[in-house]
Structures are given as structure tokens and as C-alpha cells.
Amino acid sequence: MQLVVARVGRAHGIKGEVTVEVRTDEPELRLAPGSVLATEPASVGPLTIETGRVHSGRLLLHFAGVSDRTGAEALRNVLLIAEVDPENVPDDPEEFYxxxxxxxxxxxxxxxxxxxxxxxxxxxxxxxxxxxxxxxxxxxxxxxxxxxxxxxxxxxxxxxxxxxxxxxxxxxxxxxxxxxx
Structure with a gap:
């Protein structure tokens, strides 16, 4: 099952980082370095996360192959999609994915x-x-x-x-x- 886990926002700095609007309750799992994400539009991806960090309350990601601000700006509004096992459920019965x-x-x-x-x-x-x-x-x-x-x-x-x-x-x-x- 594929789920949208984030939307790429603005470029941050000149080295290819982007802000992301998180759309998952587990960003540390779904948006971790090494994660490979499909995209919408599909022609942009897949994208591999190289690094991630929080700056001023916003998650910043850097993708493999995106080395400058121009490349980062080209990703603006792209949806990031993760493959999720539908059988995977939280341990707490009061929590839901x-x-x-x-x-x-x-x-x-x-x-x-x-x-x-x-x-x-x-x-x-x-x-x-x-x-x-x-x-x-x-x-x-x-x-x-x-x-x-x-x-x-x-x-x-x-x-x-x-x-x-x-x-x-x-x-x-x-x-x-x-x-x-």
C-alpha cells in the first residue's frame, strides 16, 4: 500500500536542502536517511533521502543527486510516497496509523x-x-x-x-x- 508521507516545500539554503510538510505520524521511520520514496508526479522520483534534520521546528531533507538550490526548487510541491505494509499496526490499541x-x-x-x-x-x-x-x-x-x-x-x-x-x-x-x- 502506498501512502503520501510528505510534501516538499521551499528550498532551504544553497546546497539542495528542502523543507517538507510532514503527512505521517512516524517521520523518524518513513523519512529517515536511506529511505527511497516514490513521488507524485512519478517522473520526478524515486528520491533517496541522504540526510534529515530539524531547523526552527521544520524538517529539512536532502535528497541524493540534488546538490543546489535550483534542484531543490524544482522539487517544490512534489508529494513523497512510501510503501507501507497494511498489516503493520501500532502496539497500543488506542493508536492508529x-x-x-x-x-x-x-x-x-x-x-x-x-x-x-x-x-x-x-x-x-x-x-x-x-x-x-x-x-x-x-x-x-x-x-x-x-x-x-x-x-x-x-x-x-x-x-x-x-x-x-x-x-x-x-x-x-x-x-x-x-x-x-
Whole structure:
């Protein structure tokens, strides 16, 4: 299974380093020196990570064959993709890898369909589930136990208990048990 683990940002300095927007909960594993990553667009890669370091709170990577700022700038917005074993799961039953959550159906406690998890955004203080709704819009759901009390991998669904205003008014009414007319 292939998963997007990062997006290349701006060049950093003149020796070919780039900033990356991390999209994995295990950057130390997926973005370690020696890792070979596929890319989107595919014509750019694969890319091999030579070095990685944190500078001012941002992860900087240097790829084999990228020796200057021009080469680094050419990689801007390229998605980095890792091959992940779908059978690989965390030891703690309360933890989940991104690949376990992507494509889960999202429903409220009373069964109202909210959408499907399209992406997980890893922020410094909490993770967000990016939920694609049936109408094509997206909603960001904080991935905390109070709002996402249940992940059922067997049923392939995430149950949420959204606070008022998290979903649009119609969905918020449904979540509060209002009439669904």
C-alpha cells in the first residue's frame, strides 16, 4: 500500500536542502536517511533521502543527486510516497496509523452519515481528520477522544460526537438529534 508521507516545500539554503510538510505520524521511520520514496508526479522520483534534520521546528531533507538550490526548487510541491505494509499496526490499541484511518466512513453516534476520511493532518497539538462529505465539501474533525469516541476497523467506520458548529447547521441539527426533514 502506498501512502503520501510528505510534501516538499521551499528550498532551504544553497546546497539542495528542502523543507517538507510532514503527512505521517512516524517521520523518524518513513523519512529517515536511506529511505527511497516514490513521488507524485512519478517522473520526478524515486528520491533517496541522504540526510534529515530539524531547523526552527521544520524538517529539512536532502535528497541524493540534488546538490543546489535550483534542484531543490524544482522539487517544490512534489508529494513523497512510501510503501507501507497494511498489516503493520501500532502496539497500543488506542493508536492508529494513517493508512488504517484513510477511507473509513464517518458517522455520528445516531448513525447520520458525515462522509469519509480523506486525509489526516498532523499538527503540533493534535491531529485532524479531513472528512470528505457526500456533497464534495470537507470538514476538519479534531482527532480527540471527546469528539471521536470510536474507531471500528472491523466495520470500517469512525463514530464522531461533534460539538455544535463543527458540522454545518443541517448536519449539526442531525447530530444533536433534531428533526432530519
Amino acid at each position: 494513517d493508512h488504517q484511518l484513510i477511507d473509513l466512513d464517518v458517522v455520528t453516534a445516531d448513525g447520520a452519515v458525515v462522509g469519509r476520511i480523506a486525509e489526516i493532518s498532523h499538527l503540533p497539538y493534535q491531529d485532524l481528520l479531513i472528512v470528505k462529505r457526500p456533497d464534495g465539501s470537507e470538514v476538519m474533525v479534531p482527532f480527540v477522544a471527546e469528539i471521536v469516541p470510536e474507531i471500528d476497523l472491523t466495520e470500517q467506520r469512525a463514530v464522531i460526537d461533534p460539538p455544535p458548529g463543527l458540522l454545518d447547521e443541517e448536519q449539526a441539527e442531525t447530530a444533536r438529534g433534531g428533526d432530519d426533514a
